[in-house]
Amino acid sequence: MVHEKNLSIPRVGKAEEVYRNKYQHIYKIQLNFESHSKEVFVTDYGQRAGVVVEGGDGVLLTRQYRHLIDKVSWEIPGGKVDPQEGVDAAARRECLEETGILCGELKSLLIFQPGLDTLCNPTYIFYTRIFHPISNPHLVHDEEVCGHEWVPMDKCLEMIKSGIIVDSLSVIALLSYNTFILANKHHAG
Numbered sequence: 001m002v003h004e005k006n007l008s009i010p011r012v013g014k015a016e017e018v019y020r021n022k023y024q025h026i027y028k029i030q031l032n033f034e035s036h037s038k039e040v041f042v043t044d045y046g047q048r049a050g051v052v053v054e055g056g057d058g059v060l061l062t063r064q065y066r067h068l069i070d071k072v073s074w075e076i077p078g079g080k081v082d083p084q085e086g087v088d089a090a091a092r093r094e095c096l097e098e099t100g101i102l103c104g105e106l107k108s109l110l111i112f113q114p115g116l117d118t119l120c121n122p123t124y125i126f127y128t129r130i131f132h133p134i135s136n137p138h139l140v141h142d143e144e145v146c147g148h149e150w151v152p153m154d155k156c157l158e159m160i161k162s163g164i165i166v167d168s169l170s171v172i173a174l175l176s177y178n179t180f181i182l183a184n185k186h187h188a189g
Contacts, residue, residue: 008034015042023080037078044120049091050078051103052127052177058151059174060131062098064145066167067138072146074159075170077101080124087124096134099148104130110176114168125173153178 013030018041020026025044053060059076065172066073077095081087092103106126114121151159156174159165165174 010038040118042118042120045080046120047081047087047090047122047124048079048121048169049081049094049124049126050076050173051089051091051095051106052076052109052125052173053095053101053103053131054127054129054153054177055131058152059150059156059177060095060099060148060152061156061170062145062148069166072168074151074165075167076173077148078169088126091126092125098145100134102132102134103128104132109173109180112172123169125169127175127177151156153182
């Protein structure tokens with residue numbers, strides 16, 4: 001049996017900017033509940049988008065250095081949605097910039113928020129099996145991405161379980177793709 005109590009919805013104070021650059025906006029807000037107050041600092045990165053690209057040899061993964069883990073990370077292509085850009089266009093652009101692979105029709109897989117209190121980063125994940133490698137692409141993120149390769153899904157799942165793939169966008173995207181798309185494909189066929 002579920003027990004619920006009445007929730008005290010706070011009065012939310014005015015957002016006060018603390019810091020801003022081209023990647024993030026940090027602001028503080030006072031939350032005034034009936035019995036107490038709480039000051040929170042929200043980091044707003046804006047929207048981001050990623051894409052699971054599945055080919056005959058597996059799923060397309062990039063490799064990028066990430067300073068919080070101080071090593072190269074395995075990730076799906078993805079990144080920030082630019083102003084005035086649709087989320088699907090951003091996923092397609094990021095894949096092209098990071099890998100030289102141009103995605104065809106994108107299908108929506110999942111939308112999630114990585115945090116609900118102090119992190120604002122609505123995330124849109126797409127998938128496709130339609131893509132075309134571009135010959136001699138201009139890789140915009142060439143200085144950040146140290147490579148990409150096609151990895152079979154069962155290997156991706158092993159990499160998640162063993163802690164090799166730890167990027168939350170990639171973990172959520174790959175597990176969702178395996179659960180919602182591949183599992184349904186196997187059950188239907």
